[in-house]
Amino acid sequence: MADILKKLLKGDRLALSRLITLVENQSDKLAEYMSQIHDSLGNAYYLGITGPPGAGKSTLVNRLITMARQQNKTVGVVAVDPSSPFSGGALLGDRIRMQDHASDSGVFIRSLATRGAHGGISRATRDVARLMDAAGMDWVIVETVGVGQTELDIMELAHSTVVVLTPESGDTIQTMKAGLLEVADIFVVNKADRAGADKILHELRAMLELAPRKSWEIPVLKTQAAAGEGLEELVEVLTQHYSHLKKSSEYQDQASTLRQAELEEILQEQFRKWAHEKLPKEKAFKKTLEEVLSGKISAYEGALKIFPKLIG
Amino acid sequence: MADILKKLLKGDRLALSRLITLVENQSDKLAEYMSQIHDSLGNAYYLGITGPPGAGKSTLVNRLITMARQQNKTVGVVAVDPSSPFSGGALLGDRIRMQDHASDSGVFIRSLATRGAHGGISRATRDVARLMDAAGMDWVIVETVGVGQTELDIMELAHSTVVVLTPESGDTIQTMKAGLLEVADIFVVNKADRAGADKILHELRAMLELAPRKSWEIPVLKTQAAAGEGLEELVEVLTQHYSHLKKSSEYQDQASTLRQAELEEILQEQFRKWAHEKLPKEKAFKKTLEEVLSGKISAYEGALKIFPKLIG
Numbered sequence: 083m084a085d086i087l088k089k090l091l092k093g094d095r096l097a098l099s100r101l102i103t104l105v106e107n108q109s110d111k112l113a114e115y116m117s118q119i120h121d122s123l124g125n126a127y128y129l130g131i132t133g134p135p136g137a138g139k140s141t142l143v144n145r146l147i148t149m150a151r152q153q154n155k156t157v158g159v160v161a162v163d164p165s166s167p168f169s170g171g172a173l174l175g176d177r178i179r180m181q182d183h184a185s186d187s188g189v190f191i192r193s194l195a196t197r198g199a200h201g202g203i204s205r206a207t208r209d210v211a212r213l214m215d216a217a218g219m220d221w222v223i224v225e226t227v228g229v230g231q232t233e234l235d236i237m238e239l240a241h242s243t244v245v246v247l248t249p250e251s252g253d254t255i256q257t258m259k260a261g262l263l264e265v266a267d268i269f270v271v272n273k274a275d276r277a278g279a280d281k282i283l284h285e286l287r288a289m290l291e292l293a294p295r296k297s298w299e300i301p302v303l304k305t306q307a308a309a310g311e312g313l314e315e316l317v318e319v320l321t322q323h324y325s326h327l328k329k330s331s332e333y334q335d336q337a338s339t340l341r342q343a344e345l346e347e348i349l350q351e352q353f354r355k356w357a358h359e360k361l362p363k364e365k366a367f368k369k370t371l372e373e374v375l376s377g378k379i380s381a382y383e384g385a386l387k388i389f390p391k392l393i394g
Numbered sequence: 395m396a397d398i399l400k401k402l403l404k405g406d407r408l409a410l411s412r413l414i415t416l417v418e419n420q421s422d423k424l425a426e427y428m429s430q431i432h433d434s435l436g437n438a439y440y441l442g443i444t445g446p447p448g449a450g451k452s453t454l455v456n457r458l459i460t461m462a463r464q465q466n467k468t469v470g471v472v473a474v475d476p477s478s479p480f481s482g483g484a485l486l487g488d489r490i491r492m493q494d495h496a497s498d499s500g501v502f503i504r505s506l507a508t509r510g511a512h513g514g515i516s517r518a519t520r521d522v523a524r525l526m527d528a529a530g531m532d533w534v535i536v537e538t539v540g541v542g543q544t545e546l547d548i549m550e551l552a553h554s555t556v557v558v559l560t561p562e563s564g565d566t567i568q569t570m571k572a573g574l575l576e577v578a579d580i581f582v583v584n585k586a587d588r589a590g591a592d593k594i595l596h597e598l599r600a601m602l603e604l605a606p607r608k609s610w611e612i613p614v615l616k617t618q619a620a621a622g623e624g625l626e627e628l629v630e631v632l633t634q635h636y637s638h639l640k641k642s643s644e645y646q647d648q649a650s651t652l653r654q655a656e657l658e659e660i661l662q663e664q665f666r667k668w669a670h671e672k673l674p675k676e677k678a679f680k681k682t683l684e685e686v687l688s689g690k691i692s693a694y695e696g697a698l699k700i701f702p703k704l705i706g
């Protein structure tokens with residue numbers, strides 16, 4: 083095992099930080115490294131926090147960090163959210179609050195840029211979360227701004243996913259209905275002191291009434307993260323959900339499906355890299371590639387000509 | 395050439411509709427069909443309209459349809475937006491307005507679901523737009539709710555992309571800064587009679603000041619689509635952008651880059667299908683696959699074992 087991995091498994095922060103950089107740069111070493119730490123995974127609780135910009139996700143994450151630390155649990159945070167103070171995008175007040183944790187050696191925070199290939203950012207997030215798991219973090223919190231398909235898909239890695247909304251999120255609910263229902267294990271209506279909080283609570287509950295039943299009944303909680311209200315109940319529900327999950331066969335099936343999807347995704351990515359290098363170099367493909375680039379033939383026709391030779 | 399394609403090229407609506415269904419179902423015939431119509435493409439002006447939910451995109455699209463029809467131009471619309479009335483998701487008033495066009499044989503409207511694989515929806519949108527082009531539509535308008543990476547990427551196919559915002563879109567701008575700048579050819583501040591319109595106008599212009607210069611200077615327009623105000627100026631600017639584009643070498647380079655990306659994407663998708671079928675069947679892969687599914691080895695390790703055999 084490489085030195086850096088041994089250090090990681092001992093919880094060395096510098097090693098963790100360097101390995102995350104390898105993930106961001108899509109290093110070729112990654113496949114080997116991630117394989118080697120595989121047997122050291124599975125200790126962390128993966129918690130996803132998503133919701134529209136301005137829902138107060140970061141404030142909530144801050145509160146959760148504090149509560150976990152009070153229980154002597156270490157916490158890793160991956161922020162995939164351009165508006166998050168963890169990613170450097172928000173109000174001064176938020177940043178200062180966060181800096182409390184920055185000096186705490188039981189907390190490790192890292193942000194990831196959301197630009198780049200779709201599959202890329204999900205995989206990077208998953209790998210960073212695993213590195214934190216391997217480094218011995220008890221909780222790994224992933225914060226994403228949940229406004230699009232890519233962002234919601236990132237949540238597949240989480241044991242529990244909390245969707246944070248506010249009384250102003252009516253439009254978001256309409257737009258993301260299907261996507262939100264698919265990812266949410268728990269709904270939180272934050273800023274619950276604002277007008278319209280009960281209205282959105284009822285809308286969510288009505289939506290859940292119509293959804294197909296699963297063994298876990300999705301709760302809808304109220305919080306005021308900034309004032310620290312409703313947080314204890316949330317942590318209580320998270321604990322319930324995690325122990326439900328460990329007993330549930332749905333979860334085992336889902337885990338196996340996700341593993342197959344991940345395998346296919348990695349194979350696909352390896353194929354993409356391989357093809358990208360091979361196409362311009364080999365005589366058999368060069369002419370077809372040029373015809374596609376100039377628009378003489380369609381990309382489909384090009385692919386039909388190239389594919390059988392490529393896997394031949 | 396298949397009968398259905400001959401009909402498509404004559405503008406047969408039923409043929410167009412059936413071919414779009416093939417796209418939605420990811421039919422195996424698609425590659426061949428899209429190759430065969432390739433030489434009949436390139437007549438349509440592809441216009442992208444994107445922006446957050448509630449920005450008034452559909453009202454704007456409605457107005458643009460009316461204006462195009464007044465110039466005797468035929469219009470195809472692809473709505474990739476769960477909140478769009480074109481997709482059946484919005485207010486009764488919007489739907490009624492839209493039905494005016496539904497009885498017009500010079501207008502063809504089709505919505506696409508946004509669920510499914512990321513690459514899938516971009517490619518489906520592109521193919522539906524091309525089918526409309528092949529059917530002789532002069533304008534092909536693609537409407538997406540531009541709130542995430544996937545949604546913005548769909549806009550790559552457009553000649554001109556209009557990003558529609560409202561005085562309330564401050565948060566969106568913050569969140570999507572990089573993404574918006576990358577896709578926008580024209581910004582529109584809709585509902586410009588509302589408070590804060592000038593503020594957002596200035597914010598956008600300040601943001602554009604800081605962006606890298608390109609040969610096309612991105613204009614920021616004000617509209618009130620519901621009242622029909624600012625629409626003529628928008629159409630004028632669209633015309634200017636299209637003729638700028640046709641002369642620009644940037645566009646040619648971009649087109650060639652997109653074609654290569656499309657080719658690689660199609661190859662990748664063919665590989666995925668092929669691998670998905672092959673993995674569970676062939677003895678050489680079966681054991682590794684099972685080890686990944688049970689979590690015994692990591693997906694990365696599985697891929698490292700499988701890939702060399704797969705392309706061998």
